[in-house]
Amino acid sequence: MTAVLSYEAILADRDAIMRASVGIDYQHYVTGVLAFDYERLLADTGYDIPRTQAVQSRTGVGNTPLIELHHITSLVRSLAAPGKGARIFVKDEAANPSGSFKDRRASLSVHEAKRRGYEGVVAATSGNYGAAVASQAAKAGMRCIVVQEAFDSQGIAQPEIAEKTRACEAYGAEVIRLSVGPELFYMFLCVLKETGFFNASLYTPYSILGIETLGYELVGQVQEQTGCYPDLVIATHAGGGNVTGTARGLHKAGAIGTKVVAASVDLAGLHMASDRDFNRKSFTTGHTGFSMPFTTWPDRADVPRNAARPLRYIDRFVTVTQGEVFYMTQVLAELEGLERGPAGNTSLAAAFSMAQGLDADQIVVIQETEYTGAGKHPIAQLNLAKQMGVEVRRGDPRENKPGQRIVIPEHPSQIAVLDVDLDHVRSSYVRHALQSTHAEQPLSEIDLDFLAAETRSSRNYVEEIANEWHRTTG
Amino acid sequence: MAEYIKKGTWVEIHRIVLAGGQRAPQVPVETQQVPLEMRVKGFLAQRASLGDEVEIVTSAGRRLRGMLTDVNPAYTHNFGSPVPELLMIGREVRTILGETGGGG
Numbered sequence: 082m083t084a085v086l087s088y089e090a091i092l093a094d095r096d097a098i099m100r101a102s103v104g105i106d107y108q109h110y111v112t113g114v115l116a117f118d119y120e121r122l123l124a125d126t127g128y129d130i131p132r133t134q135a136v137q138s139r140t141g142v143g144n145t146p147l148i149e150l151h152h153i154t155s156l157v158r159s160l161a162a163p164g165k166g167a168r169i170f171v172k173d174e175a176a177n178p179s180g181s182f183k184d185r186r187a188s189l190s191v192h193e194a195k196r197r198g199y200e201g202v203v204a205a206t207s208g209n210y211g212a213a214v215a216s217q218a219a220k221a222g223m224r225c226i227v228v229q230e231a232f233d234s235q236g237i238a239q240p241e242i243a244e245k246t247r248a249c250e251a252y253g254a255e256v257i258r259l260s261v262g263p264e265l266f267y268m269f270l271c272v273l274k275e276t277g278f279f280n281a282s283l284y285t286p287y288s289i290l291g292i293e294t295l296g297y298e299l300v301g302q303v304q305e306q307t308g309c310y311p312d313l314v315i316a317t318h319a320g321g322g323n324v325t326g327t328a329r330g331l332h333k334a335g336a337i338g339t340k341v342v343a344a345s346v347d348l349a350g351l352h353m354a355s356d357r358d359f360n361r362k363s364f365t366t367g368h369t370g371f372s373m374p375f376t377t378w379p380d381r382a383d384v385p386r387n388a389a390r391p392l393r394y395i396d397r398f399v400t401v402t403q404g405e406v407f408y409m410t411q412v413l414a415e416l417e418g419l420e421r422g423p424a425g426n427t428s429l430a431a432a433f434s435m436a437q438g439l440d441a442d443q444i445v446v447i448q449e450t451e452y453t454g455a456g457k458h459p460i461a462q463l464n465l466a467k468q469m470g471v472e473v474r475r476g477d478p479r480e481n482k483p484g485q486r487i488v489i490p491e492h493p494s495q496i497a498v499l500d501v502d503l504d505h506v507r508s509s510y511v512r513h514a515l516q517s518t519h520a521e522q523p524l525s526e527i528d529l530d531f532l533a534a535e536t537r538s539s540r541n542y543v544e545e546i547a548n549e550w551h552r553t554t555g
Numbered sequence: 556m557a558e559y560i561k562k563g564t565w566v567e568i569h570r571i572v573l574a575g576g577q578r579a580p581q582v583p584v585e586t587q588q589v590p591l592e593m594r595v596k597g598f599l600a601q602r603a604s605l606g607d608e609v610e611i612v613t614s615a616g617r618r619l620r621g622m623l624t625d626v627n628p629a630y631t632h633n634f635g636s637p638v639p640e641l642l643m644i645g646r647e648v649r650t651i652l653g654e655t656g657g658g659g
Contacts, residue, residue: 088579232592232594264582264591276615355583456632463638464635473640
C-alpha cells in the first residue's frame with residue numbers, strides 16, 4: 082500500500098526523493114546563481130557514442146532504416162517552383178523494439194539503473210516512453226511502474242494512452258492510471274519514495290545521451306545514400322529531448338552545417354491541466370502544450386536540472402495544424418506504403434511544407450516515425466474528436482481551431498508551416514530564468530554567459546532583457 | 556453480494572487520490588471541481604465482491620488497496636469507423652502525381 086502522505090509533505094520532500102532516485106548530485110554541477118555545467122553533467126555519465134551504441138545494440142535498439150520518400154518528394158516538386166523541392170528521407174524509428182525512438186532514451190536509463198543496483202524503474206509518461214521503459218526493464222529483468230495521465234472525469238480514456246496502457250502491461254509493467262491533472266507528479270514522488278526504484282525520467286542525462294545515436298546514425302546513412310550531409314533535420318518537438326539529443330548527435334557526426342528544425346502541432350488555446358480539454362487535443366505529445374513551456378523554461382521537469390535544453394540547438398521552430406498532420410499521415414500510408422503513428426508525422430507535415438522552398442538537390446530528414454495501431458491512429462483520434470463535439474471537415478487548414486474544429490486540407494498546396502518567433506521564445510526563457518532566482522541575488526558573469534549559451538545569443542542580449550525585466554518588475 | 560471473485564483473479568481497483576476541491580492550486584476550475592482518481596490492475600489478494608475495499612498485488616509486486624471495480628478488465632480502445640474526411644486523400648494525391656508526370 083502506498084504510504085498515505087499528504088500532497089504538501091511529499092512535495093516538501095521532493096529534493097531528497099529525487100536525489101535518491103536518479104543517483105546524480107545535481108548540486109555538484111552548480112556554477113552560479115542560475116548557471117550549471119551542462120556539458121560536464123552529461124560527460125560525467127561516461128556515455129559517449131560508442132558506449133551508448135554498445136548498450137543499445139544489446140537490446141536491438143537503433144540502426145533503424147533511413148528511407149527516401151520518393152513519391153512524397155515528387156508531390157512536393159509538383160507544387161514547388163522549377164528547380165525547387167528537396168529530397169525527403171525518413172528515419173524509421175518504428176523499427177525499434179517497442180516501436181519508437183523512445184527505446185533509445187529508455188535503454189541508457191534502464192542500463193544505468195541495473196548497474197547501480199536498483200530493483201526497478203519508475204517513469205511518469207502517458208506516451209511511447211512508458212512502453213520503451215517497460216520493454217527495456219523486461220529485458221533487464223527489472224520491475225517497472227509507469228504512471229499515466231489516462232482518462233477524464235467521465236472515465237473516457239484518450240485512445241492513444243489506452244493503447245500505451247495495454248503495451249506497458251504487455252511488457253509486464255504495473256500501470257498507474259490517473260485522471261487529468263499535474264498532481265500526477267505527487268503520485269510519482271509517492272511511488273519513488275515507497276519503492277526506492279530508479280527515476281527513469283525523460284530528462285536525465287541518460288535519456289538525452291541515448292538519442293545522440295539517432296542523429297549520429299542518420300548522418301552516416303544520408304552520406305552513404307547521397308554522399309552529402311543533410312541540409313535540414315526536422316524533429317517533432319515536445320519536452321525538448323528529441324531535438325536536443327538529435328542535434329548533439331548530428332554535431333558529433335560532423336554535420337555542423339545541418340539546420341535543426343523543431344516542429345510541433347499547434348494546440349494553442351487548450352489547457353494542459355484541463356479535464357475538459359484533455360480529450361479534445363487529438364494528440365498526446367509533439368504539441369505546443371509541451372514544447373512552448375519546455376522551450377521557454379526547461380527546468381520545469383521532474384529532475385532538478387533538465388538535460389534537454391532545446392533552445393541551445395534549434396535553428397527554426399515551426400508549428401503545423403492537427404488536420405495537416407492527419408492528412409500527411411494518410412499520404413505517407415498511401416504514397417509510400419508506410420502506415421505510422423501520427424505524432425511522428427508532425428515533422429513529416431513540416432518537411433512537406435519546408436522542402437518546397439529548398440533546392441531540388443538539398444536533403445531533408447524527418448528523424449522519426451512511431452508505430453501505429455488500435456487507438457494510436459488518426460481514425461481513432463478523429464472518431465473521438467467527433468464524439469467530443471469537435472467538428473471534423475475538409476477545408477483550409479488555417480481554419481483549424483484546436484478543441485473546436487479539425488480541418489483536413491483539401492489540397493497538399495494548403496500545407497504550410499508557421500514559424501514561431503525564436504526571439505520571443507529566447508526572451509521568454511531569460512525572463513523565466515530571472516523569475517526563478519531569489520530576489521536580490523545578483524547574476525554573475527558566469528550566469529550571463531550561461532544564459533547566452535542557453536539562448537544561443539550574446540551577453541549583451543541577455544543583459545538587455547534582464548535590465549528591461551528589472552525595470553518592469555521594479 | 557453473493558457473487559465472490561476468487562483470490563488471484565486479475566482485477567482493477569479504483570481510488571480517489573485527491574477529492575474535488577482539494578486539487579493543486581494551479582489547476583483550472585473544471586479540474587479543481589473533480590477528484591484525482593487512480594485505477595490500477597493486479598491480482599486480487601483475497602476473495603471479494605465488486606465494490607469491496609480490497610488489496611491487490613500488482614505486476615511490480617506492490618500491494619495496493621482500493622475499491623474493486625472490474626474483473627479481468629477489457630482493452631476496449633479500437634479504431635472505430637473509417638473517417639470519410641480521410642478516405643479520398645490517397646486518390647487525390649495520386650491524381651496530382653499523374654497530372655504532373657510525377658510518381659517516381
